Amino acid sequence: MSEENKSGIPLPTIRRLPLYASILFNARDGKQTTISSSYIAKELGLEPIQVRKDLAGIGITGQPRIGFPVVELIEAIEKFLGWDNTSDAFIVGAGNLGAALAGYPGFKKHGLNVVALFDCDYSKIGSKIHDKEVFDIERMGHLTERLGVSIGILAVPAEVAQAITNLMVDAGIKAIWNFTPTKLLVPNGIIVERVDLAASLAVLSSKLTAAIKGKKSN
Amino acid sequence: MSEENKSGIPLPTIRRLPLYASILFNARDGKQTTISSSYIAKELGLEPIQVRKDLAGIGITGQPRIGFPVVELIEAIEKFLGWDNTSDAFIVGAGNLGAALAGYPGFKKHGLNVVALFDCDYSKIGSKIHDKEVFDIERMGHLTERLGVSIGILAVPAEVAQAITNLMVDAGIKAIWNFTPTKLLVPNGIIVERVDLAASLAVLSSKLTAAIKGKKSN
DNA sequence: TAGATTGTTAATCGATTAACAATC
DNA sequence: TAGATTGTTAATCGATTAACAATC
Numbered sequence: 340m341s342e343e344n345k346s347g348i349p350l351p352t353i354r355r356l357p358l359y360a361s362i363l364f365n366a367r368d369g370k371q372t373t374i375s376s377s378y379i380a381k382e383l384g385l386e387p388i389q390v391r392k393d394l395a396g397i398g399i400t401g402q403p404r405i406g407f408p409v410v411e412l413i414e415a416i417e418k419f420l421g422w423d424n425t426s427d428a429f430i431v432g433a434g435n436l437g438a439a440l441a442g443y444p445g446f447k448k449h450g451l452n453v454v455a456l457f458d459c460d461y462s463k464i465g466s467k468i469h470d471k472e473v474f475d476i477e478r479m480g481h482l483t484e485r486l487g488v489s490i491g492i493l494a495v496p497a498e499v500a501q502a503i504t505n506l507m508v509d510a511g512i513k514a515i516w517n518f519t520p521t522k523l524l525v526p527n528g529i530i531v532e533r534v535d536l537a538a539s540l541a542v543l544s545s546k547l548t549a550a551i552k553g554k555k556s557n
Numbered sequence: 558m559s560e561e562n563k564s565g566i567p568l569p570t571i572r573r574l575p576l577y578a579s580i581l582f583n584a585r586d587g588k589q590t591t592i593s594s595s596y597i598a599k600e601l602g603l604e605p606i607q608v609r610k611d612l613a614g615i616g617i618t619g620q621p622r623i624g625f626p627v628v629e630l631i632e633a634i635e636k637f638l639g640w641d642n643t644s645d646a647f648i649v650g651a652g653n654l655g656a657a658l659a660g661y662p663g664f665k666k667h668g669l670n671v672v673a674l675f676d677c678d679y680s681k682i683g684s685k686i687h688d689k690e691v692f693d694i695e696r697m698g699h700l701t702e703r704l705g706v707s708i709g710i711l712a713v714p715a716e717v718a719q720a721i722t723n724l725m726v727d728a729g730i731k732a733i734w735n736f737t738p739t740k741l742l743v744p745n746g747i748i749v750e751r752v753d754l755a756a757s758l759a760v761l762s763s764k765l766t767a768a769i770k771g772k773k774s775n
Numbered sequence: 776t777a778g779a780t781t782g783t784t785a786a787t788c789g790a791t792t793a794a795c796a797a798t799c
Numbered sequence: 800t801a802g803a804t805t806g807t808t809a810a811t812c813g814a815t816t817a818a819c820a821a822t823c
Contacts, residue, residue: 593779593780593781594780594781595780605780609780609781609782610782613782618781618782619781619782621779621780621782622778622779622780622781623779623781624779624780624781625781
Protein backbone atom coordinates (compact mmCIF):
# COMPACT_ATOMS: atom_id res chain seq x y z
CA MET A 340 0.00 0.00 0.00
CA SER A 341 0.91 3.70 -0.16
CA GLU A 342 2.76 3.07 -3.40
CA GLU A 343 0.01 4.59 -5.51
CA ASN A 344 -1.44 8.01 -6.15
CA LYS A 345 -3.31 8.34 -2.89
CA SER A 346 -5.16 11.56 -3.60
CA GLY A 347 -7.57 9.63 -5.81
CA ILE A 348 -7.05 12.14 -8.58
CA PRO A 349 -5.74 10.67 -11.84
CA LEU A 350 -2.17 11.55 -12.71
CA PRO A 351 -3.18 12.98 -16.12
CA THR A 352 -5.48 15.38 -14.28
CA ILE A 353 -2.67 16.44 -11.95
CA ARG A 354 -0.46 17.11 -14.94
CA ARG A 355 -3.11 19.36 -16.47
CA LEU A 356 -3.67 21.45 -13.35
CA PRO A 357 -0.71 23.77 -14.03
CA LEU A 358 -2.12 24.42 -17.51
CA TYR A 359 -5.47 25.37 -16.04
CA ALA A 360 -3.66 27.62 -13.58
CA SER A 361 -1.98 29.56 -16.36
CA ILE A 362 -5.29 30.18 -18.14
CA LEU A 363 -6.86 31.21 -14.85
CA PHE A 364 -4.05 33.67 -14.08
CA ASN A 365 -4.69 35.34 -17.40
CA ALA A 366 -8.40 35.47 -16.70
CA ARG A 367 -7.79 37.02 -13.29
CA ASP A 368 -5.42 39.59 -14.75
CA GLY A 369 -8.19 40.46 -17.20
CA LYS A 370 -10.55 40.99 -14.25
CA GLN A 371 -12.72 38.05 -15.20
CA THR A 372 -14.47 36.64 -12.16
CA THR A 373 -15.87 33.52 -13.79
CA ILE A 374 -14.77 31.24 -16.60
CA SER A 375 -16.45 28.44 -18.51
CA SER A 376 -15.06 24.97 -19.03
CA SER A 377 -15.40 25.41 -22.78
CA TYR A 378 -13.26 28.54 -22.73
CA ILE A 379 -10.49 26.79 -20.79
CA ALA A 380 -10.79 23.78 -23.07
CA LYS A 381 -10.51 25.86 -26.22
CA GLU A 382 -7.39 27.61 -24.98
CA LEU A 383 -5.69 24.30 -24.24
CA GLY A 384 -7.06 22.16 -27.03
CA LEU A 385 -9.02 19.93 -24.66
CA GLU A 386 -12.64 18.86 -24.31
CA PRO A 387 -14.89 20.92 -22.02
CA ILE A 388 -16.13 17.81 -20.29
CA GLN A 389 -12.55 16.86 -19.44
CA VAL A 390 -11.95 20.24 -17.88
CA ARG A 391 -15.11 19.90 -15.78
CA LYS A 392 -14.15 16.40 -14.65
CA ASP A 393 -10.70 17.59 -13.69
CA LEU A 394 -11.97 20.59 -11.77
CA ALA A 395 -14.58 18.49 -10.00
CA GLY A 396 -11.65 16.30 -8.93
CA ILE A 397 -10.11 19.06 -6.88
CA GLY A 398 -13.45 19.90 -5.34
CA ILE A 399 -14.55 22.99 -7.21
CA THR A 400 -18.05 23.15 -8.68
CA GLY A 401 -19.29 25.63 -11.20
CA GLN A 402 -22.64 27.20 -11.61
CA PRO A 403 -24.83 26.36 -14.60
CA ARG A 404 -25.00 29.28 -17.01
CA ILE A 405 -22.24 31.11 -15.08
CA GLY A 406 -19.19 28.90 -15.12
CA PHE A 407 -16.45 28.52 -12.51
CA PRO A 408 -15.24 31.15 -10.03
CA VAL A 409 -11.77 32.19 -11.18
CA VAL A 410 -10.19 33.11 -7.88
CA GLU A 411 -11.62 30.15 -6.02
CA LEU A 412 -10.30 27.85 -8.71
CA ILE A 413 -6.85 29.38 -8.58
CA GLU A 414 -6.75 28.97 -4.83
CA ALA A 415 -7.89 25.37 -5.03
CA ILE A 416 -5.24 24.48 -7.60
CA GLU A 417 -2.52 26.31 -5.69
CA LYS A 418 -3.49 24.53 -2.54
CA PHE A 419 -3.69 21.14 -4.19
CA LEU A 420 -0.29 21.52 -5.83
CA GLY A 421 1.31 23.05 -2.76
CA TRP A 422 2.03 26.33 -4.54
CA ASP A 423 0.76 28.22 -1.51
CA ASN A 424 3.30 27.03 0.99
CA THR A 425 6.81 26.83 -0.38
CA SER A 426 9.04 23.81 0.12
CA ASP A 427 12.79 24.15 0.31
CA ALA A 428 14.89 22.10 -2.06
CA PHE A 429 18.53 21.36 -2.79
CA ILE A 430 20.02 21.11 -6.24
CA VAL A 431 22.58 18.34 -6.36
CA GLY A 432 25.09 18.88 -9.13
CA ALA A 433 26.26 22.39 -9.97
CA GLY A 434 27.11 21.79 -13.61
CA ASN A 435 25.39 23.32 -16.63
CA LEU A 436 21.97 21.96 -15.84
CA GLY A 437 22.14 22.49 -12.08
CA ALA A 438 23.16 26.08 -12.64
CA ALA A 439 20.36 26.63 -15.14
CA LEU A 440 17.81 25.21 -12.71
CA ALA A 441 19.21 27.39 -9.92
CA GLY A 442 18.45 30.39 -12.10
CA TYR A 443 15.02 29.29 -13.21
CA PRO A 444 12.59 31.97 -12.07
CA GLY A 445 9.45 29.84 -12.24
CA PHE A 446 10.05 27.53 -9.29
CA LYS A 447 9.08 30.07 -6.64
CA LYS A 448 5.60 30.42 -8.08
CA HIS A 449 5.31 26.65 -8.03
CA GLY A 450 6.11 26.34 -4.37
CA LEU A 451 9.72 25.34 -4.76
CA ASN A 452 12.49 27.32 -3.12
CA VAL A 453 16.03 26.32 -4.01
CA VAL A 454 18.15 27.06 -0.95
CA ALA A 455 21.53 25.70 -2.00
CA LEU A 456 23.50 23.56 -4.43
CA PHE A 457 25.86 20.67 -3.79
CA ASP A 458 28.80 19.46 -5.78
CA CYS A 459 32.00 17.55 -5.26
CA ASP A 460 34.13 19.78 -7.48
CA TYR A 461 36.34 21.92 -5.27
CA SER A 462 36.53 24.62 -7.90
CA LYS A 463 32.79 25.13 -7.45
CA ILE A 464 32.38 24.54 -3.72
CA GLY A 465 32.16 27.83 -1.86
CA SER A 466 31.16 29.80 -4.95
CA LYS A 467 27.71 31.17 -5.57
CA ILE A 468 25.46 30.41 -8.51
CA HIS A 469 22.52 32.74 -9.00
CA ASP A 470 23.05 33.91 -5.42
CA LYS A 471 22.93 30.39 -4.05
CA GLU A 472 25.89 28.85 -2.33
CA VAL A 473 27.48 25.65 -3.60
CA PHE A 474 28.32 23.31 -0.73
CA ASP A 475 30.52 20.26 -0.54
CA ILE A 476 28.33 17.24 -1.08
CA GLU A 477 29.83 15.77 2.09
CA ARG A 478 27.82 18.32 4.03
CA MET A 479 24.49 17.35 2.51
CA GLY A 480 23.45 15.09 5.39
CA HIS A 481 24.17 17.75 7.95
CA LEU A 482 22.38 20.52 6.05
CA THR A 483 19.40 18.40 5.08
CA GLU A 484 18.74 17.73 8.72
CA ARG A 485 19.48 21.24 9.93
CA LEU A 486 17.33 22.96 7.34
CA GLY A 487 14.65 20.29 7.21
CA VAL A 488 14.86 19.96 3.45
CA SER A 489 13.02 17.02 1.92
CA ILE A 490 13.29 17.65 -1.84
CA GLY A 491 16.44 17.12 -3.88
CA ILE A 492 16.83 18.07 -7.51
CA LEU A 493 19.26 15.69 -9.14
CA ALA A 494 21.32 17.24 -11.93
CA VAL A 495 24.53 15.25 -12.05
CA PRO A 496 26.12 13.30 -14.91
CA ALA A 497 24.38 10.00 -15.64
CA GLU A 498 27.40 7.94 -14.60
CA VAL A 499 27.17 9.02 -10.98
CA ALA A 500 23.40 9.41 -10.72
CA GLN A 501 22.80 6.25 -8.69
CA ALA A 502 25.75 6.85 -6.36
CA ILE A 503 24.68 10.42 -5.65
CA THR A 504 21.10 9.26 -5.18
CA ASN A 505 22.31 6.92 -2.46
CA LEU A 506 24.00 9.85 -0.76
CA MET A 507 20.80 11.88 -1.01
CA VAL A 508 18.75 9.11 0.54
CA ASP A 509 21.31 8.71 3.32
CA ALA A 510 21.19 12.46 3.85
CA GLY A 511 17.47 12.23 4.52
CA ILE A 512 16.05 13.51 1.25
CA LYS A 513 12.50 12.20 0.79
CA ALA A 514 11.69 13.20 -2.77
CA ILE A 515 14.03 13.31 -5.76
CA TRP A 516 13.30 15.28 -8.90
CA ASN A 517 15.48 13.38 -11.29
CA PHE A 518 16.86 15.27 -14.30
CA THR A 519 19.25 12.47 -15.27
CA PRO A 520 18.46 9.75 -17.80
CA THR A 521 18.97 7.10 -15.13
CA LYS A 522 16.25 4.93 -13.66
CA LEU A 523 17.08 5.25 -9.98
CA LEU A 524 16.84 2.51 -7.39
CA VAL A 525 15.58 3.89 -4.09
CA PRO A 526 14.26 2.39 -0.85
CA ASN A 527 10.56 2.11 -0.26
CA GLY A 528 8.97 5.39 0.70
CA ILE A 529 11.37 7.58 -1.25
CA ILE A 530 9.65 9.40 -4.08
CA VAL A 531 11.25 9.81 -7.48
CA GLU A 532 9.87 11.82 -10.34
CA ARG A 533 11.88 11.91 -13.51
CA VAL A 534 12.01 14.56 -16.19
CA ASP A 535 12.48 12.23 -19.10
CA LEU A 536 14.08 14.20 -21.91
CA ALA A 537 14.77 11.07 -23.93
CA ALA A 538 11.09 10.13 -23.85
CA SER A 539 10.08 13.62 -24.90
CA LEU A 540 12.61 13.66 -27.71
CA ALA A 541 11.43 10.22 -28.80
CA VAL A 542 7.90 11.54 -29.13
CA LEU A 543 9.10 14.58 -31.04
CA SER A 544 11.07 12.60 -33.56
CA SER A 545 8.41 9.97 -34.04
CA LYS A 546 5.92 12.74 -34.77
CA LEU A 547 8.37 14.32 -37.18
CA THR A 548 9.01 11.04 -38.95
CA ALA A 549 5.29 10.42 -39.21
CA ALA A 550 4.73 13.90 -40.61
CA ILE A 551 7.39 13.44 -43.26
CA LYS A 552 6.03 10.04 -44.24
CA GLY A 553 2.53 11.47 -44.34
CA LYS A 554 3.71 14.23 -46.67
CA LYS A 555 5.55 11.86 -48.98
CA SER A 556 2.57 9.55 -49.34
CA ASN A 557 0.30 12.43 -50.35
CA MET B 558 -5.97 13.59 -40.84
CA SER B 559 -2.23 13.39 -40.20
CA GLU B 560 -2.81 15.03 -36.84
CA GLU B 561 -2.35 11.78 -34.97
CA ASN B 562 0.45 9.39 -34.17
CA LYS B 563 0.71 7.82 -37.58
CA SER B 564 3.19 5.08 -36.79
CA GLY B 565 0.39 3.14 -35.13
CA ILE B 566 2.56 2.64 -32.07
CA PRO B 567 1.06 3.97 -28.85
CA LEU B 568 2.76 7.04 -27.42
CA PRO B 569 3.39 5.34 -24.06
CA THR B 570 5.30 2.65 -25.93
CA ILE B 571 7.39 5.25 -27.74
CA ARG B 572 8.22 6.88 -24.43
CA ARG B 573 9.45 3.56 -23.05
CA LEU B 574 11.72 2.75 -25.98
CA PRO B 575 14.63 4.84 -24.68
CA LEU B 576 14.41 2.97 -21.37
CA TYR B 577 14.61 -0.35 -23.17
CA ALA B 578 17.57 0.98 -25.12
CA SER B 579 19.50 1.77 -21.96
CA ILE B 580 18.97 -1.74 -20.59
CA LEU B 581 19.98 -3.20 -23.92
CA PHE B 582 23.18 -1.14 -24.08
CA ASN B 583 24.16 -2.56 -20.71
CA ALA B 584 23.37 -6.08 -21.87
CA ARG B 585 25.46 -5.60 -24.99
CA ASP B 586 28.37 -4.21 -22.99
CA GLY B 587 28.13 -7.34 -20.86
CA LYS B 588 28.41 -9.44 -24.02
CA GLN B 589 24.87 -10.76 -23.67
CA THR B 590 23.47 -11.73 -27.05
CA THR B 591 19.90 -12.34 -25.93
CA ILE B 592 17.65 -10.91 -23.26
CA SER B 593 14.27 -11.91 -21.88
CA SER B 594 11.25 -9.67 -21.53
CA SER B 595 11.08 -10.50 -17.84
CA TYR B 596 14.64 -9.33 -17.28
CA ILE B 597 13.98 -6.01 -19.00
CA ALA B 598 10.73 -5.68 -17.11
CA LYS B 599 12.35 -6.30 -13.75
CA GLU B 600 15.02 -3.70 -14.40
CA LEU B 601 12.43 -1.07 -15.23
CA GLY B 602 9.65 -2.04 -12.88
CA LEU B 603 7.31 -3.04 -15.70
CA GLU B 604 5.37 -6.17 -16.64
CA PRO B 605 7.04 -8.66 -18.99
CA ILE B 606 3.97 -8.80 -21.18
CA GLN B 607 4.12 -5.05 -21.61
CA VAL B 608 7.73 -5.26 -22.74
CA ARG B 609 6.83 -7.97 -25.27
CA LYS B 610 3.90 -5.95 -26.60
CA ASP B 611 6.10 -2.90 -26.98
CA LEU B 612 8.88 -4.77 -28.73
CA ALA B 613 6.41 -6.47 -31.04
CA GLY B 614 5.25 -2.98 -31.93
CA ILE B 615 8.58 -2.07 -33.47
CA GLY B 616 8.69 -5.34 -35.33
CA ILE B 617 11.09 -7.48 -33.34
CA THR B 618 10.10 -10.97 -32.32
CA GLY B 619 11.79 -13.12 -29.75
CA GLN B 620 12.34 -16.82 -29.60
CA PRO B 621 10.55 -18.95 -27.03
CA ARG B 622 12.96 -20.16 -24.37
CA ILE B 623 15.72 -17.87 -25.73
CA GLY B 624 14.41 -14.33 -25.52
CA PHE B 625 15.15 -11.37 -27.78
CA PRO B 626 18.32 -10.71 -29.79
CA VAL B 627 20.08 -7.80 -28.09
CA VAL B 628 21.83 -6.23 -31.06
CA GLU B 629 18.88 -6.58 -33.38
CA LEU B 630 16.66 -4.93 -30.79
CA ILE B 631 19.06 -2.06 -30.30
CA GLU B 632 19.20 -1.47 -34.02
CA ALA B 633 15.44 -1.58 -34.35
CA ILE B 634 14.96 0.95 -31.55
CA GLU B 635 17.70 3.23 -32.89
CA LYS B 636 16.16 3.12 -36.30
CA PHE B 637 12.65 3.71 -35.04
CA LEU B 638 13.71 6.68 -32.93
CA GLY B 639 16.00 8.09 -35.60
CA TRP B 640 19.08 7.68 -33.43
CA ASP B 641 20.97 6.24 -36.36
CA ASN B 642 20.82 9.25 -38.63
CA THR B 643 21.39 12.50 -36.84
CA SER B 644 19.19 15.54 -37.34
CA ASP B 645 20.54 19.04 -36.99
CA ALA B 646 18.85 21.38 -34.58
CA PHE B 647 19.03 24.99 -33.44
CA ILE B 648 18.73 26.13 -29.87
CA VAL B 649 16.76 29.34 -29.69
CA GLY B 650 17.59 31.31 -26.56
CA ALA B 651 21.14 31.35 -25.23
CA GLY B 652 20.32 31.97 -21.59
CA ASN B 653 20.90 29.59 -18.69
CA LEU B 654 18.79 26.81 -20.06
CA GLY B 655 19.84 27.19 -23.69
CA ALA B 656 23.46 27.08 -22.64
CA ALA B 657 22.90 24.00 -20.49
CA LEU B 658 21.18 22.23 -23.36
CA ALA B 659 24.00 23.21 -25.72
CA GLY B 660 26.37 21.42 -23.36
CA TYR B 661 24.26 18.34 -22.84
CA PRO B 662 26.30 15.38 -24.02
CA GLY B 663 23.39 12.97 -24.48
CA PHE B 664 21.76 14.50 -27.56
CA LYS B 665 24.26 13.12 -30.04
CA LYS B 666 23.46 9.55 -29.04
CA HIS B 667 19.81 10.36 -29.51
CA GLY B 668 20.21 11.57 -33.05
CA LEU B 669 20.18 15.26 -32.28
CA ASN B 670 23.02 17.51 -33.33
CA VAL B 671 22.93 21.07 -32.09
CA VAL B 672 24.59 23.19 -34.74
CA ALA B 673 24.07 26.68 -33.38
CA LEU B 674 22.24 28.92 -30.95
CA PHE B 675 20.21 32.07 -31.56
CA ASP B 676 19.59 35.02 -29.32
CA CYS B 677 18.71 38.67 -29.61
CA ASP B 678 21.12 39.84 -26.91
CA TYR B 679 24.05 41.55 -28.60
CA SER B 680 26.34 40.70 -25.71
CA LYS B 681 25.86 37.03 -26.59
CA ILE B 682 25.69 37.19 -30.39
CA GLY B 683 29.00 36.21 -31.91
CA SER B 684 30.21 34.41 -28.81
CA LYS B 685 30.49 30.66 -28.51
CA ILE B 686 28.75 28.45 -25.97
CA HIS B 687 30.11 24.93 -25.67
CA ASP B 688 31.85 25.46 -28.99
CA LYS B 689 28.65 26.48 -30.71
CA GLU B 690 28.21 29.91 -32.18
CA VAL B 691 25.44 32.22 -31.04
CA PHE B 692 23.81 33.98 -33.99
CA ASP B 693 21.52 36.96 -34.19
CA ILE B 694 17.97 35.66 -34.25
CA GLU B 695 17.43 37.85 -37.32
CA ARG B 696 19.55 35.38 -39.25
CA MET B 697 17.52 32.32 -38.29
CA GLY B 698 15.48 32.27 -41.49
CA HIS B 699 18.54 32.47 -43.66
CA LEU B 700 20.44 29.78 -41.75
CA THR B 701 17.49 27.45 -41.40
CA GLU B 702 17.14 27.37 -45.14
CA ARG B 703 20.86 27.19 -45.89
CA LEU B 704 21.57 24.39 -43.43
CA GLY B 705 18.27 22.58 -43.93
CA VAL B 706 17.52 22.51 -40.23
CA SER B 707 14.03 21.43 -39.26
CA ILE B 708 14.20 21.15 -35.45
CA GLY B 709 14.26 24.10 -33.09
CA ILE B 710 14.80 23.83 -29.34
CA LEU B 711 12.96 26.66 -27.66
CA ALA B 712 14.63 27.91 -24.49
CA VAL B 713 13.59 31.53 -24.14
CA PRO B 714 11.77 33.32 -21.30
CA ALA B 715 8.07 32.52 -21.14
CA GLU B 716 7.05 36.09 -21.96
CA VAL B 717 8.51 35.93 -25.46
CA ALA B 718 7.89 32.24 -26.19
CA GLN B 719 5.00 32.78 -28.58
CA ALA B 720 6.66 35.65 -30.43
CA ILE B 721 9.88 33.69 -30.91
CA THR B 722 7.86 30.65 -31.97
CA ASN B 723 6.32 32.73 -34.72
CA LEU B 724 9.81 33.68 -35.87
CA MET B 725 10.84 30.04 -35.85
CA VAL B 726 7.85 29.02 -37.93
CA ASP B 727 8.54 31.85 -40.38
CA ALA B 728 12.14 30.71 -40.54
CA GLY B 729 11.01 27.30 -41.71
CA ILE B 730 11.40 25.25 -38.53
CA LYS B 731 9.14 22.21 -38.71
CA ALA B 732 9.39 20.79 -35.19
CA ILE B 733 9.73 22.70 -31.93
CA TRP B 734 11.00 21.12 -28.73
CA ASN B 735 9.45 23.51 -26.27
CA PHE B 736 11.22 23.98 -22.94
CA THR B 737 9.07 26.96 -21.94
CA PRO B 738 5.93 26.73 -19.83
CA THR B 739 3.90 28.23 -22.66
CA LYS B 740 1.29 26.41 -24.68
CA LEU B 741 2.30 27.48 -28.17
CA LEU B 742 -0.01 28.28 -31.03
CA VAL B 743 1.38 27.02 -34.31
CA PRO B 744 0.04 26.52 -37.84
CA ASN B 745 -1.14 23.11 -38.94
CA GLY B 746 1.68 20.77 -39.77
CA ILE B 747 4.15 22.24 -37.30
CA ILE B 748 5.05 19.79 -34.57
CA VAL B 749 5.42 20.87 -30.96
CA GLU B 750 6.58 18.69 -28.11
CA ARG B 751 6.78 20.28 -24.73
CA VAL B 752 8.98 19.37 -21.79
CA ASP B 753 6.50 20.20 -19.09
CA LEU B 754 8.44 20.89 -15.91
CA ALA B 755 5.37 22.23 -14.14
CA ALA B 756 3.49 18.99 -14.79
CA SER B 757 6.41 16.93 -13.55
CA LEU B 758 6.76 19.04 -10.44
CA ALA B 759 3.02 18.79 -9.85
CA VAL B 760 3.27 15.01 -9.88
CA LEU B 761 6.24 15.10 -7.53
CA SER B 762 4.55 17.29 -4.98
CA SER B 763 1.26 15.45 -5.12
CA LYS B 764 3.13 12.20 -4.46
CA LEU B 765 4.98 13.86 -1.61
CA THR B 766 1.78 15.23 -0.09
CA ALA B 767 0.15 11.82 -0.41
CA ALA B 768 3.14 10.15 1.25
CA ILE B 769 3.07 12.56 4.17
CA LYS B 770 -0.67 12.14 4.62
CA GLY B 771 -0.27 8.38 4.39
CA LYS B 772 2.38 8.47 7.10
CA LYS B 773 0.31 10.66 9.39
CA SER B 774 -2.73 8.43 9.11
CA ASN B 775 -0.70 5.36 10.09
C1' DT C 776 11.75 -34.61 -23.61
C1' DA C 777 10.70 -30.91 -20.15
C1' DG C 778 10.50 -26.39 -19.20
C1' DA C 779 11.24 -21.59 -20.03
C1' DT C 780 9.76 -18.03 -22.70
C1' DT C 781 7.42 -16.49 -26.46
C1' DG C 782 3.10 -14.48 -29.28
C1' DT C 783 -1.99 -14.43 -29.49
C1' DT C 784 -6.39 -13.74 -27.94
C1' DA C 785 -9.41 -12.12 -24.53
C1' DA C 786 -10.38 -9.64 -20.14
C1' DT C 787 -9.66 -5.79 -17.33
C1' DC C 788 -8.82 -1.30 -16.12
C1' DG C 789 -8.68 3.63 -16.17
C1' DA C 790 -9.32 7.75 -18.65
C1' DT C 791 -11.88 10.15 -21.99
C1' DT C 792 -15.98 11.30 -24.19
C1' DA C 793 -21.07 11.36 -25.06
C1' DA C 794 -25.79 12.04 -23.73
C1' DC C 795 -28.79 14.48 -21.13
C1' DA C 796 -31.33 16.05 -17.14
C1' DA C 797 -30.65 19.78 -13.72
C1' DT C 798 -30.28 24.62 -12.84
C1' DC C 799 -29.13 29.38 -12.50
C1' DT D 800 -39.00 32.28 -19.36
C1' DA D 801 -35.30 30.59 -22.53
C1' DG D 802 -30.90 29.22 -23.04
C1' DA D 803 -26.23 28.47 -21.67
C1' DT D 804 -23.57 25.77 -18.88
C1' DT D 805 -23.25 22.76 -15.37
C1' DG D 806 -22.88 17.76 -12.96
C1' DT D 807 -24.23 12.87 -13.43
C1' DT D 808 -24.55 8.63 -15.47
C1' DA D 809 -23.37 5.65 -19.07
C1' DA D 810 -20.66 4.47 -23.28
C1' DT D 811 -16.41 4.37 -25.58
C1' DC D 812 -11.74 4.01 -26.22
C1' DG D 813 -7.02 2.73 -25.67
C1' DA D 814 -3.59 0.71 -22.89
C1' DT D 815 -2.42 -2.74 -19.68
C1' DT D 816 -2.71 -7.18 -17.94
C1' DA D 817 -4.15 -12.14 -17.75
C1' DA D 818 -4.59 -16.71 -19.62
C1' DC D 819 -2.72 -20.00 -22.32
C1' DA D 820 -1.36 -22.48 -26.44
C1' DA D 821 2.87 -22.54 -29.34
C1' DT D 822 7.70 -23.48 -29.65
C1' DC D 823 12.60 -23.71 -29.32
